[in-house]
Amino acid sequence: MKKSLIVSFILSAFLVTTLSGCGSTSTAVSGSTDTKVPATAKTEKSTTLRIGYQKYGTVNFLKANGELDKVLKEKGITIQWTEFPGGPQLLEAMNVGSIDVGHTGEAPPIFAQAAGTPLVYLGHEPASPASEAILIPEKSEIKSVAELKGKKVALNKGSNVHYLLVKQLEKAGLKYEDIQVVFLPPADARAAFEKGSVDAWVIWDPFFSAAETSAKAKILADGKDTVANHEFYLATRSYAQSNPETVKTLLEQLAKVDTWSKDHPKELSETLSPQLGIDVPSLERAAKRRTYGIQPIDDALLSEQQKIADSFFKLGLIPKEINVKDAVLPATK
Missing domain, CATH: 3.40.190.10 (Periplasmic binding protein-like II)
Incomplete structure (x- = not known):
């Protein structure tokens, strides 16, 4: 149409x-x-x-x-x-x-x-689906979503990326309870991410793209083949x-x-x-x-x-x- x-x-x-x-x-x-x-x-x-x-x-x-x-x-x-x-x-x-x-x-x-x-x-x-992702620091040794087990993951509570995280964990064979969820709004999450206070950050654009550009964040997984967004x-x-x-x-x-x-x-x-x-x-x-x-x-x-x-x-x-x-x-x- x-x-x-x-x-x-x-x-x-x-x-x-x-x-x-x-x-x-x-x-x-x-x-x-x-x-x-x-x-x-x-x-x-x-x-x-x-x-x-x-x-x-x-x-x-x-x-x-x-x-x-x-x-x-x-x-x-x-x-x-x-x-x-x-x-x-x-x-x-x-x-x-x-x-x-x-x-x-x-x-x-x-x-x-x-x-x-x-x-x-x-x-x-x-x-x-490509406009949101789970990010990890440039020097992180994490290579898969499965390796987030026991790790601290930041996101804005109740936001779109909440569902992305749920589906990516399922895909990796993990339960929601297998990770430590840290609820933070984008600005606070960015600060925690850069300080190393959290191991991963689930975020959407333009915060996502800004983190890639200025913080050299790496994409662990995005929404493709997982969520619609x-x-x-x-x-x-x-x-x-x-x-x-x-x-x-x-x-x-x-x-x-x-x-x-x-x-x-x-x-x-x-x-x-x-x-x-x-x-x-x-x-x-x-x-x-x-x-x-x-x-x-x-x-x-x-x-x-x-x-x-x-x-x-x-x-x-x-x-x-x-x-x-x-x-x-x-x-x-």
């Missing part, structure tokens, strides 16, 4: 859903069952869009080019941008009502849904239902900046470098190994997410079983 048709599908499906969701009932576009919308659903349109973003990703690119701010300003809507060190922190903010929309990888929405965050999936980027666009259910036109505009602008970013990795990196404090070569490396092209939430994607959720529950990483489809608006169920 051509990219333009995919984007069109997302936007039209989302608009139908949210417009229906503002009334007393909404009809599932891909099914015949009517789904009741809670009577408490917010119906007031907002003149402010509060966006949570991370140090890298399509939403970050969108902030950098300023186009969404201009388009929404013409509609009487202002944007409040808030940066977060990772997806878990971003979704914690969404849970307490501090932001309306944001982007994360695969794992954070699962942890957040298990914690009761009222989120819904809006769309996603294609798989980018999707980037998701998420919103609170109340905001999505009450502001379909604003979300439609957001998705349109994300699609545009996605197309531009794919074809201009160097220009993108030069724009982001002073904002992120990361050198251009590292950002360009990260830009070239990720994938682009906003896609709809479909059954195949939901099945992948459900597998991650089930895996986390079995490991005791989330407190209860969840149904990922409960975090999808009716039109995409």
Whole structure:
């Protein structure tokens, strides 16, 4: 399916859903069952869009080019941008009502849904398995994931790389309990990694590429043939239902900046470098190994997410079983 048709599908499906969701009932576009919308659903349109973003990703690119701010300003809507060190922190903010929309990888929405965050999936980027990895210091003698047994491994708790670690350990015949997991946000993990306080670091781009470039970190294993590593666009259910036109505009602008970013990795990196404090070569490396092209939430994607959720529950990483489809608006169920 051509990219333009995919984007069109997302936007039209989302608009139908949210417009229906503002009334007393909404009809599932891909099914015949009517789904009741809670009577408490917010119906007031907002003149402010509060966006949570991370140090890298399509939403970050969108902030950098300023186009969404201009388009929404013409509609009487202002944007409040808030940066977060990772997806878990971003979704914690969404849970307490501090932001309306944001982007994360695969794992954070699962942890957040298990914690009761009222989120819904809006769309996603294609798989980018090479954009996250388990790193080891340049002079490390570790040669395989199996050799991480008993070692200290740093990662951001609840982030996308949490699942990468789980799957790589399984692949190597190790249990999650066989290693010493050290939960640290990216900046602290980088410091611990360079000091030798941890033996390995599981991290995503652009922190991953920056560690390769400046710290000469080595890749022990990346996500290829192990995980998908999707980037998701998420919103609170109340905001999505009450502001379909604003979300439609957001998705349109994300699609545009996605197309531009794919074809201009160097220009993108030069724009982001002073904002992120990361050198251009590292950002360009990260830009070239990720994938682009906003896609709809479909059954195949939901099945992948459900597998991650089930895996986390079995490991005791989330407190209860969840149904990922409960975090999808009716039109995409």
